Amino acid sequence: MDFYSPKNDGKYQQGDPPVSEALANDVIISPDTLRENRIPPNQARTRKWPVLDASGTPEIPQDWQLRVFGLVDHPFALNREQFLAEPRVKVFADFHCVTQWSRLGNLWEGVSSNHLLERAGVQAEARYVILHGYDNGWTTNLPLEDFLQADVLMADLHDGQPIEPDHGGPVRAMIPQLYAWKSAKWVCGIELVQEDQPGYWERAGYHNHGDPWQEERWGG
Numbered sequence: 077m078d079f080y081s082p083k084n085d086g087k088y089q090q091g092d093p094p095v096s097e098a099l100a101n102d103v104i105i106s107p108d109t110l111r112e113n114r115i116p117p118n119q120a121r122t123r124k125w126p127v128l129d130a131s132g133t134p135e136i137p138q139d140w141q142l143r144v145f146g147l148v149d150h151p152f153a154l155n156r157e158q159f160l161a162e163p164r165v166k167v168f169a170d171f172h173c174v175t176q177w178s179r180l181g182n183l184w185e186g187v188s189s190n191h192l193l194e195r196a197g198v199q200a201e202a203r204y205v206i207l208h209g210y211d212n213g214w215t216t217n218l219p220l221e222d223f224l225q226a227d228v229l230m231a232d233l234h235d236g237q238p239i240e241p242d243h244g245g246p247v248r249a250m251i252p253q254l255y256a257w258k259s260a261k262w263v264c265g266i267e268l269v270q271e272d273q274p275g276y277w278e279r280a281g282y283h284n285h286g287d288p289w290q291e292e293r294w295g296g
């Protein structure tokens with residue numbers, strides 16, 4: 077799929093690790109990138125970007141869509157053109173995998189979670205968000221409050237380039253403040269629910285919440 081790809085100005089890549097100071101002022105700065113030590117406990121920095129998922133890269137249907145449904149007043153689905161027509165945000169964020177690598181200074185671009193949920197009209201009983209992937213009914217769960225952080229988005233660009241299929245393109249979720257397994261690749265659904273529903277990795281023994289700064293890795 078040929079998602080729109082504006083040119084990254086590349087400026088923020090000058091620092092190592094990349095810092096937010098050189099960014100254009102329309103970029104949302106993920107708060108954890110402002111920490112003095114940006115590497116959570118027992119993580120190590122990688123400059124590469126490993127590929128990790130449960131069952132490999134799925135075939136994405138021609139009629140790709142992203143649905144927002146569940147406890148919302150106005151459920152809707154966006155096709156590719158409609159997704160690209162939504163207001164866009166840029167987010168500068170670090171990315172921490174529970175297998176102990178951290179990738180610092182990523183520039184994500186896409187549509188913010190806040191915008192999508194405002195459009196849908198979240199009902200008062202909704203307390204959790206279930207993200208659905210195109211890979212065999214894969215899901216992950218997170219509290220609504222985490223999903224509504226200003227640096228959470230459905231991203232189609234990484235460092236100015238379309239997200240590769242192996243990394244979850246055409247569109248993946250990005251939840252910078254939680255371990256990477258919450259950042260659903262190949263996202264196709266955002267479901268609002270009242271009762272929590274542990275997802276694929278959570279049922280496999282990962283922590284239900286996954287805060288890297290609290291080392292919420294397993295159990296819990």
Ligand SMILES: Nc1nc2c(c(=O)[nH]1)N[C@H]1C(S)=C(S)[C@@H](COP(=O)(O)O)O[C@H]1N2
Pocket residue numbers: 125126127128129130131173174208209210211214242243244256257258259260261262263277
């Ligand atoms: N749909 C889907 N999203 C997923 C996964 C998955 O199996 N399916 N794995 C998660 C895990 S365990 C990690 S560590 C990150 C890895 O993202 P990356 O492959 O782009 O590094 O994606 C997360 N998102």
Ligand SMILES: [Mo]
Pocket residue numbers: 128173174175256257
């Ligand atoms: Mo992971």
